[in-house]
Amino acid sequence: xxxxxxxxxxxxxxxxxxxxxxxxxxxxxxxxxxxxxxxxxxxxxxxxxxxxxxxxxxxxxxxxxxxxxxxxxxxxxxxxxxxxxxxxxxxxxxxxxxxxxxxxxxxxxxxxxxxxxxxxxxxxxxxxxxxxxxxxxxxxxxxxxxxxxxxxxxxxxxxxxxxxxxxxxxxxxxxxxxxxxxxxxxxxxxxxxxxxxxxxxxxxxxxxxxxxxxxxxxxxxxxxxxxxxxxxxxxxxxxxxxxxxxxxxxxxxxxxxxxxxxxxxxxxxxxxxxxxxxxxxxxxxxxxxxxxxxxxxxxxxxxxxx
Amino acid sequence: xxxxxxxxxxxxxxxxxxxxxxxxxxxxxxxxxxxxxxxxxxxxxxxxxxxxxxxxxxxxxxxxxxxxxxxxxxxxxxxxxxxxxxxxxxxxxxxxxxxxxxxxxxxxxxxxxxxxxxxxxxxxxxxxxxxxxxxxxxxxxxxxxxxxxxxxxxxxxxxxxxxxxxxxxxxxxxxxxxxxxxxxxxxxxxxxxxxxxxxxxxxxxxxxxxxxxxxxxxxxxxxxxxxxxxxxxxxxxxxxxxxxxxxxxxxxxxxxxxxxxxxxxxxxxxxxxxxxxxxxxxxxxxxxxxxxxxxxxxxxxxxxxxxxxxxxxxxxxxxxxxxxxxxxxxxxxxxxxxxxxxxxxxxxxxxxxxxxxxxxxxxxxxxxxxxxxxxxxxxxxxxxxxxxxxxxxxxxxxxxxxxxxxxxxxxxxxxxxxxxxxxxxxxxxxxxxxxxxxxxxxxxxxxxxxxxxxxxxxxxxxxxxxxxxxxxxxxxxxxxxxxxxxxxxxxxxxxxxxxxxxxxxxxxxxxxxxxxxxxxxxxxxxxxxxxxxxxxxxxxxxxxxxxxxxxxxxxxxxxxxxxxxxxxxxxxxxxxxxxxxxxxxxxxxxxxxxxxxxxxxxxxxxxxxxxxxxxxxxxxxxxxxxx
Numbered sequence: 001x002x003x004x005x006x007x008x009x010x011x012x013x014x015x016x017x018x019x020x021x022x023x024x025x026x027x028x029x030x031x032x033x034x035x036x037x038x039x040x041x042x043x044x045x046x047x048x049x050x051x052x053x054x055x056x057x058x059x060x061x062x063x064x065x066x067x068x069x070x071x072x073x074x075x076x077x078x079x080x081x082x083x084x085x086x087x088x089x090x091x092x093x094x095x096x097x098x099x100x101x102x103x104x105x106x107x108x109x110x111x112x113x114x115x116x117x118x119x120x121x122x123x124x125x126x127x128x129x130x131x132x133x134x135x136x137x138x139x140x141x142x143x144x145x146x147x148x149x150x151x152x153x154x155x156x157x158x159x160x161x162x163x164x165x166x167x168x169x170x171x172x173x174x175x176x177x178x179x180x181x182x183x184x185x186x187x188x189x190x191x192x193x194x195x196x197x198x199x200x201x202x203x204x205x206x207x208x209x210x211x212x213x214x215x216x217x218x219x220x221x222x223x224x225x226x227x228x229x230x231x232x233x234x235x236x237x238x239x240x241x242x243x244x245x246x247x248x249x250x251x252x253x254x255x256x257x258x259x260x261x262x263x264x265x266x267x268x269x270x271x272x273x274x275x276x277x278x279x280x281x282x283x284x285x286x287x288x289x290x291x292x293x294x295x296x297x298x299x300x301x302x303x304x305x306x
Numbered sequence: 307x308x309x310x311x312x313x314x315x316x317x318x319x320x321x322x323x324x325x326x327x328x329x330x331x332x333x334x335x336x337x338x339x340x341x342x343x344x345x346x347x348x349x350x351x352x353x354x355x356x357x358x359x360x361x362x363x364x365x366x367x368x369x370x371x372x373x374x375x376x377x378x379x380x381x382x383x384x385x386x387x388x389x390x391x392x393x394x395x396x397x398x399x400x401x402x403x404x405x406x407x408x409x410x411x412x413x414x415x416x417x418x419x420x421x422x423x424x425x426x427x428x429x430x431x432x433x434x435x436x437x438x439x440x441x442x443x444x445x446x447x448x449x450x451x452x453x454x455x456x457x458x459x460x461x462x463x464x465x466x467x468x469x470x471x472x473x474x475x476x477x478x479x480x481x482x483x484x485x486x487x488x489x490x491x492x493x494x495x496x497x498x499x500x501x502x503x504x505x506x507x508x509x510x511x512x513x514x515x516x517x518x519x520x521x522x523x524x525x526x527x528x529x530x531x532x533x534x535x536x537x538x539x540x541x542x543x544x545x546x547x548x549x550x551x552x553x554x555x556x557x558x559x560x561x562x563x564x565x566x567x568x569x570x571x572x573x574x575x576x577x578x579x580x581x582x583x584x585x586x587x588x589x590x591x592x593x594x595x596x597x598x599x600x601x602x603x604x605x606x607x608x609x610x611x612x613x614x615x616x617x618x619x620x621x622x623x624x625x626x627x628x629x630x631x632x633x634x635x636x637x638x639x640x641x642x643x644x645x646x647x648x649x650x651x652x653x654x655x656x657x658x659x660x661x662x663x664x665x666x667x668x669x670x671x672x673x674x675x676x677x678x679x680x681x682x683x684x685x686x687x688x689x690x691x692x693x694x695x696x697x698x699x700x701x702x703x704x705x706x707x708x709x710x711x712x713x714x715x716x717x718x719x720x721x722x723x724x725x726x727x728x729x730x731x732x733x734x735x736x737x738x739x740x741x742x743x744x745x746x747x748x749x750x751x752x753x754x755x756x757x758x759x760x761x762x763x764x765x766x767x768x769x770x771x772x773x774x775x776x777x778x779x780x781x782x783x784x785x786x787x788x789x790x791x792x793x794x795x796x797x798x799x800x801x802x803x804x805x806x807x808x809x810x811x812x813x814x815x816x817x818x819x820x821x822x823x824x825x826x827x828x829x830x831x832x833x834x835x836x837x838x839x840x841x842x843x844x845x846x847x848x849x850x851x852x853x854x855x856x857x858x859x860x861x862x863x864x865x866x867x868x869x870x871x872x873x874x875x876x877x878x879x880x881x882x883x884x885x886x887x888x889x890x891x892x893x894x895x896x897x898x899x900x901x902x903x904x905x906x907x908x909x910x911x912x913x914x915x916x917x918x919x920x921x922x923x924x925x926x927x928x929x930x931x932x933x
Contacts, residue, residue, distance in 0.1 A: 051789035057688050057802055058795070059608040064780070071775035072629075075768065092752070094761025096638050097768070100629040104772075107628055107674055114682030114808065117606075118795045122808020125682065129675035130816035136671030137664045144645055144663065153645065153761035213795050217788050221779070284820055291664070298660050302653065 003087035015227035016040025025269035052216035057117035065112040072101035081159025081239035091157040095143035113210030124209025141294035159239035163246035176297035183290040309363035317360040324481035331707025332473035352378040399466035406452035413445035454486035468531030472590020480583030510550025514665035516543030570639030588618035595697035603691040630768035632718035646757030888927035
């Protein structure tokens with residue numbers, strides 16, 4: 001039980017570091033002087049001290065939506081697979097609930113974008129809804145495939161099963177699912193090539209456009225929601241698709257897990273530096289790729305295994 | 307004459323849950339209606355006839371109430387005739403509903419051997435010796451699905467439902483469609499029981515297609531009620547996916563899974579009744595205040611109509627299948643039953659079901675997009691027209707109708723186990739094994755999937771957790787006393803106005819563009835450019851219209867074919883007498899030849915020869931020379 005709560009707290013606290021690390025890596029690769037890993041906390045504390053400005057045009061949705069964006073993500077943190085062997089975990093919550101909670105968070109984020117009556121917010125919401133609609137099927141199919149391989153629909157249990165008896169005979173299917181999930185990780189977290197988290201140019205932004213009217217505490221909440229969402233996806237990827245290191249002794253297992261998170265962050269950073277952002281109407285091609293890989297994963301599982 | 311088994315009672319419950327809050331709403335709406343007596347007479351007869359359909363025990367009574375239901379709802383559409391389109395919608399509805407009725411009548415005439423007073427139980431014996439059960443199945447689905455609005459018999463629905471007064475739209479979309487689902491349950495179980503595998507696959511494919519088509523056309527709508535009507539097509543599709551999975555599992559002998567999938571379909575039937583009624587009531591209130599159905603004229607209504615906005619939000623979350631709402635629970639069950647398809651041995655079927663999963667997941671994603679659009683454009687932002695500016699909250703009766711309906715939505719989420727005891731009894735009555743204990747093995751908190759290694763969901767815990775975390779944060783925000791200032795939205799230094807907001811058309815733009823192969827949008831752009839510049843203009847207008855593909859494909863082409871045929875018949879009727887004689891001669895020739903060709907001995911040589919003789923005689927004797 002102590003590991004359970006500790007891992008939730010640690011992961012939430014760790015989230016801003018991961019995003020700062022990604023940014024720093026990108027800066028190093030671009031021969032810039034990198035920002036400190038603590039930058040996420042600095043931004044957070046700065047925003048917390050500011051006053052909140054609420055748009056005159058907005059309604060009660062703007063006052064409540066930031067909380068409702070963050071709270072489903074915090075609830076998901078309780079359902080992630082365990083990091084350490086023998087730790088308590090919620091075994092039963094299945095992937096539909098998790099994707100559903102993520103959608104709930106996105107739903108309120110999109111409403112938030114439309115609430116302030118600015119053109120940017122609507123634009124962001126419109127684009128986000130387009131991307132989210134295409135992410136959904138790929139997500140469900142990938143999860144289906146992974147849960148078949150792991151032999152359990154519960155995400156926590158699936159993580160443990162994969163770590164304990166890795167299904168070597170389904171390696172091909174596993175790899176396809178991994179590729180699909182990685183594309184989804186990029187798309188859901190608004191990284192290049194789907195969305196550029198650093199831009200404030202109306203032609204390219206998606207996530208930033210929706211939150212353009214937020215300041216102060218609300219912005220801090222939304223920023224932490226973004227970082228927590230990345231941690232959720234990264235740790236799902238680490239537990240489901242890099243299922244090693246779980247059986248080691250507790251401190252070592254935690255170290256390995258954190259290393260895995262950094263590895264994923266590094267991979268995303270390298271990808272971001274090496275690709276250009278896609279035009280919005282090219283994004284479906286990338287997501288279509290994810291859907292195709294998810295189908296391939298299922299088909300290879302059925303045809304070769306079963 | 308009447309039957310009160312659990313299936314009937316459950317649907318009686320559904321109709322009552324759907325119509326009692328509607329009564330309040332309807333009485334609140336009544337001052338708005340001019341022909342009050344006409345409206346009330348048909349309104350009560352409509353509810354009464356729906357109750358009659360689900361408790362009738364023989365074919366004659368069933369058909370009587372079915373027809374009464376169709377006719378009263380048809381008259382209700384015609385309550386407020388302000389535009390010609392209303393009359394056209396009513397006409398379309400009238401034709402489609404009798405198209406379905408025709409097939410139901412055929413079905414009953416066959417399965418009752420012509421004795422329409424026969425009970426349902428005896429029909430099974432007749433049906434089981436009938437040589438072509440698939441024909442009966444097709445009569446049945448043509449009859450019921452044309453009422454339920456599944457693709458390709460859905461085209462009337464987005465016209466008819468919005469044309470009715472709002473309480474009636476809520477009843478038609480929320481309750482009447484479910485009566486058709488009742489028909490499917492009743493006659494597939496009671497009359498046509500052992501189903502071949504193909505039937506299940508047909509229902510599943512129709513469901514998958516309906517759900518995608520429904521949500522895609524909903525996205526392209528800017529008429530709020532037509533948007534909701536298109537969503538009915540989507541949800542009927544989802545129900546049919548569950549139903550089809552149930553039939554497939556049943557044929558393959560996986561009875562527990564089959565009952566689970568049927569329960570999912572039944573649960574979604576209830577859920578759709580609740581949230582769709584609520585959405586139509588909300589849309590009706592908005593319409594009542596703004597006097598327009600066009601979404602582009604709304605905006606900012608949450609400030610003037612907070613209660614409507616709040617109940618609409620509950621329904622929107624539920625219909626988008628977001629946890630922990632009831633819509634999520636039933637969609638979760640349908641997903642779970644589809645994921646259990648890995649137990650199927652038939653490899654080609656197993657490989658096909660992921661496509662249905664894909665369709666359902668895509669539908670879910672698009673439904674979220676659609677309801678962000680509906681909610682965001684209608685209730686959020688600034689007023690887009692003076693109609694929206696002068697809106698205020700509706701009267702007490704209408705409000706109480708919406709509140710009661712949102713209580714029904716919430717009860718379906720919070721008291722799921724209670725509803726499931728009844729659903730379980732339905733299937734026990736239909737000769738299945740009870741699976742209630744498998745769904746709720748450890749108390750009321752967790753809902754289990756019955757598949758091996760199935761998932762578990764716990765709606766109440768999720769709701770508690772979400773509310774807890776949210777309220778904790780809101781509390782902390784209050785306690786820390788964070789300074790708050792109200793200021794204009796940032797619009798790059800310009801003033802924010804209603805014109806700078808995103809429109810409903812713009813919001814659906816990316817999706818419309820991506821699916822343009824389906825929509826084939828008809829776009830018109832008008833610009834008054836300055837001095838011939840392409841990019842500088844004083845004012846411009848952009849309009850886009852999407853005509854449903856199915857309508858142009860099937861209905862318009864049928865209309866064209868009928869037109870062509872009637873043209874030829876018309877030409878025939880203006881012949882002189884010698885030609886009529888020639889036609890009779892040709893007819894006799896045809897009969898003789900076809901008898902020889904098909905019934906006697908067939909050879910291609912004589913066939914071609916006789917065909918040529920026929921052609922020549924038609925050309926010379928009937929058509930004659932061109933004038």
